[in-house]
Amino acid sequence: MAEDTYYQWARRKGISRRNFLKFCTMTAAMLGLDSTAVPKIIKALETNPRLPVIYLSLQECTCCAESFIRSAHPLVSDLIFDMISLDYMETLQAAAGTQAESVRLKTMKDYYGKYILVVEGSATLGDGGVYCTIGGMTANDLLKECADGAAAVIAYGSCATNACIQGAYPNPTEAVPIRHIVKNKPIIDVPGCPPIAEVITGTIVHYITFGEIPELTSLGRPKAFYSKRVHDGCTRRAFFDAGQFVEQFDDEGAKKGWCLYKVGCKGPVAYNACAVTEWNNGVSFPVKSGHPCMACSENNWYATSTPFYTHLADIPNNAIGKNPDELGMVAVGAAGVGVVAHAVATAVTKNSEKRHKED
Incomplete structure (x- = not known):
């Protein structure tokens, strides 16, 4: 029930007070808040009712929903469902047809101005929006109807934030981001293909605690x-700085875990928390597991990141302060100078020792 507070729900589920406090502390850290915010989060989750959520699926492939259901960092793996009152989500709900739509309409009426609308997938303008219809309504009309009573809208995934693959040339359905349709509500863009599920958890907790959406870029x-690049926290960053790059996926550098920039990694231009939060309960993220970052969180990524396994022609605005193509040569040159210097020093030392013995 949405009337339950978060703490009441947690206690009914057998979650200890200690673990509840750990979750509040972790959420504060995840949101970049200092320790003074922890008591505020605790109080909000102890006293505020669970937030109703309507989750729409428009033009998409459901990878965002797959990420959404695998949130691992909250108290338990399914917390993201029980923490919020997930009233409508086509992918997961048992109800269908009139029964499902009646639940959505009831939530919109009973919690007008108080529910969060999460939207996965792009809107479509082509031919009056007929390329995506749900329950007899075009996706655009459904989006506008649900957004009207929402407290805020979370555009979840790159399809919702920048139209993603559907919006790539030639864009036959005239796919557009959610921002192009919803103009009168606070919109939080959570890009990625798919995005990180914990972002929604953190965003909702922030909203419940402070009564406003979190600070946005x-x-x-x-x-x-989304304020730091994947490159900044990458586990392979040291190899980048040393000029050690994978040239082919099966070469010696690949076996040693060297930097993937030259085989297409777009980490230097991708702003996301993948390298910090990671995926699958913090086990790994694409670069750590051996696949280049595709910068799927960036606008128009599907067009600008292709071909996927060809490196960037240049890094915009000299963002990392060096040219990676020249970096390896510089590193090799520096190593060569070091070898020569070491050889000279060794020779001088040996000659000195020899003269000392002769004397």
């Missing part, structure tokens, strides 16, 4: 998750 993304 200039592109409308939660700053706590």
Whole structure:
């Protein structure tokens, strides 16, 4: 029931007070808040009712929903479902047809101005929106109807934030981001293909605690998750700085875990928390497991990141302060100088020792 507070739900589920406090502390850290925010989060989750959520699926492939159901960092693996009152989600709900739509309409009426709308997938303008219809309504009409009573809208995934694959040339359905349709509500963009599920958890907790959406970047993304590049926290960053690059996926560098920039990694231009939060309960993320970052969180990524396994022609605005293609040569040159210097020093030392013995 949405009337339950988060703490009441947690206790009924057998979650200890200690683990509840750990979750509050972890969430504060995840959002980039200092320790003074922890008591506020605790109080909010102890006193506020669970937040109703309507989850729409428009033009998409469901990879975002697959990520959503695998949130691992909260108290338990299914917390993201029980923590919120997930009232409508076509992919998961048992109800269908009139029964399902009646639940959505009831939530919109009973919690007008209080529910969160999560939207996965792009809207479509082509031929009046007929390329995506749900329950007899075009996706655009459904989106506008649900957004009207929402407290805020979370555009979840790159399809929702920048139209992604559907929006790539030639874009036959005239796919557009959610921002192009919803104009009168706070919109939080959570890009990625798919995005990280914990971003929604953190965003909702922030909203419940402070009564407002979290601080956003200039592109409308939660700053706590999208203010740093994947490159900045990458486990292979040391190899980049040393000029050690994988040239082919089966070469010696690949076996040693060297930097993947030259085989297509777009980490230097991708702003996301993948390298910090990671996936599958913090086990790994694409670069760590041996696959280049595709910068799927960036606008128009499907067009700008292809061919996927060809490296960037240049890194915009000299963002990392060096040219990777020349870096390896510089590193090799520096190593060569070091070898020569070491050889000279060794020769001088040996000659000195020899003269000392002769004397």
